[in-house]
Amino acid sequence: xxxxxxxxxxxxxxxxxxxxxxxxxxxxxxxxxxxxxxxxxxxxxxxxxxxxxxxxxxxxxxxxxxxxxxxxxxxxxxxxxxxxxxxxxxxxxxxxxxxxxxxxxxxxxxxxxxxxxxxxxxxxxxxxxxxxxxxxxxxxxxxxxxxxxxxxxxxxxxxxxxxxxxxxxxxxxxxxxxxxxxxxxxxxxxxxxxxxxxxxxxxxxxxxxxxxxxxxxxxxxxxxxxxxxxxxxxxxxxxxxxxxxxxxxxxxxxxxxxxxxxxxxxxxxxxxxxxxxxxxxxxxxxxxxxxxxxxxxxxxxxxxxxxxxxxxxxxxxxxxxxxxxxxxxxxxxxxxxxxxxxxxxxxxxxxxxxxxxxxxxxxxxxxxxxxxxxxxxxxxxxxxxxxxxxxxxxxxxxxxxxxxxxxxxxxxxxxxxxxxxxxxxxxxxxxxxxxxxxxxxxxxxxxxxxxxxxxxxxxxx
Numbered sequence: 001x002x003x004x005x006x007x008x009x010x011x012x013x014x015x016x017x018x019x020x021x022x023x024x025x026x027x028x029x030x031x032x033x034x035x036x037x038x039x040x041x042x043x044x045x046x047x048x049x050x051x052x053x054x055x056x057x058x059x060x061x062x063x064x065x066x067x068x069x070x071x072x073x074x075x076x077x078x079x080x081x082x083x084x085x086x087x088x089x090x091x092x093x094x095x096x097x098x099x100x101x102x103x104x105x106x107x108x109x110x111x112x113x114x115x116x117x118x119x120x121x122x123x124x125x126x127x128x129x130x131x132x133x134x135x136x137x138x139x140x141x142x143x144x145x146x147x148x149x150x151x152x153x154x155x156x157x158x159x160x161x162x163x164x165x166x167x168x169x170x171x172x173x174x175x176x177x178x179x180x181x182x183x184x185x186x187x188x189x190x191x192x193x194x195x196x197x198x199x200x201x202x203x204x205x206x207x208x209x210x211x212x213x214x215x216x217x218x219x220x221x222x223x224x225x226x227x228x229x230x231x232x233x234x235x236x237x238x239x240x241x242x243x244x245x246x247x248x249x250x251x252x253x254x255x256x257x258x259x260x261x262x263x264x265x266x267x268x269x270x271x272x273x274x275x276x277x278x279x280x281x282x283x284x285x286x287x288x289x290x291x292x293x294x295x296x297x298x299x300x301x302x303x304x305x306x307x308x309x310x311x312x313x314x315x316x317x318x319x320x321x322x323x324x325x326x327x328x329x330x331x332x333x334x335x336x337x338x339x340x341x342x343x344x345x346x347x348x349x350x351x352x353x354x355x356x357x358x359x360x361x362x363x364x365x366x367x368x369x370x371x372x373x374x375x376x377x378x379x380x381x382x383x384x385x386x387x388x389x390x391x392x393x394x395x396x397x398x399x400x401x402x403x404x405x406x407x408x409x410x411x412x413x414x415x416x417x418x419x420x421x422x423x424x425x426x427x428x429x430x431x432x433x434x435x436x437x438x439x440x441x442x443x444x445x446x447x448x449x450x451x452x453x454x455x456x457x458x459x460x461x
């Protein structure tokens with residue numbers, strides 16, 4: 001029964017107690033019109049007893065109303081570091097109950113009885129225990145405070161907690177989310193065995209950057225999620241942050257610069273448009289480093305822990321083949337590739353620079369009406385390293401678009417919220433896979449007509 005329903009019911013009972021005697025007398029008068037009624041005088045003692053009993057009932061009812069109002073939770077606040085727990089809070093800002101989501105949270109709460117405690121006092125006790133037990137430390141200093149249900153100013157609460165931790169010389173960073181929880185959040189929470197607060201944080205990051213996958217990010221700590229959420233490529237209005245997440249377990253920005261500048265053989269003074277951001281790829285926290293030097297664009301991915309270079313892309317914007325340039329220009333490489341393929345008309349031309357086995361190469365791809373070409377060319381001397389031609393089996397100009405194929409399957413499933421969407425073209429068929437909170441969908445469509453050839457639906461575990 002909802003709080004409002006309980007309150008209304010208590011008032012109804014109160015009304016019945018007050019007016020029941022009056023109604024009985026009124027009924028007698030109505031049913032015995034013109035008849036003299038003999039009224040027996042009650043003793044003062046009995047009358048006093050009756051009034052006293054009624055008054056006591058009234059007092060009990062109002063005490064009940066006060067009890068229900070003071071002890072019914074108006075908000076549920078989620079707290080995540082690695083220990084994950086939830087506090088139910090009433091209208092007087094007191095803790096009604098504490099719900100622990102994992103073993104670490106049970107350890108943090110220990111034998112503390114926080115029921116009836118002011119929420120800020122409870123928060124200080126909880127975070128004091130987390131510091132004592134090593135959950136908040138120099139490497140992991142991030143805290144997520146999220147509104148799970150109800151109405152509450154979690155931003156103000158976060159500011160109060162942050163100030164208190166600062167007073168205690170504890171370096172922390174607090175993220176806040178004010179969005180309420182929906183059924184989909186609860187389903188994802190159960191599926192991946194994480195709190196709904198963490199679910200909402202991950203969703204906010206993915207909503208900004210769709211390259212991430214939910215099942216990958218749910219493995220990250222609150223601190224790493226904080227780092228990603230505040231990277232410029234992922235920053236969004238849903239998440240507010242106080243303080244900075246700890247990056248002490250990762251190599252420094254200066255070290256990353258030294259690694260990539262040394263590899264690219266450039267000097268710091270000649271570098272422009274330098275951008276270094278944290279990112280997450282293939283199970284690793286990485287640095288994404290971009291900069292320009294001598295009209296060449298460099299893009300590096302570096303493992304944030306080991307400093308190992310994972311990926312390099314270099315784009316030479318020098319249009320002329322100048323002997324002073326380190327590598328052949330893109331125009332010169334295109335000329336070499338087209339001459340090798342011996343074609344006059346081509347489209348979907350793409351060129352990328354990277355190192356393979358220490359050798360700088362250009363990877364060139366393009367298509368003609370009848371074939372697909374992949375060519376690797378030495379970036380220094382223009383020698384052909386790899387030449388591959390695939391005859392086309394499908395004329396893509398006669399196929400429906402991937403967007404149209406997507407709309408066909410979504411209309412068929414009648415779903416609007418989904419994740420892990422993938423589409424691939426295999427000969428004349430589109431293979432489409434995606435998931436919702438309840439089901440996994442697999443489709444095959446005729447890529448020319450859009451006709452559904454196969455579909456399979458499996459219920460998620």
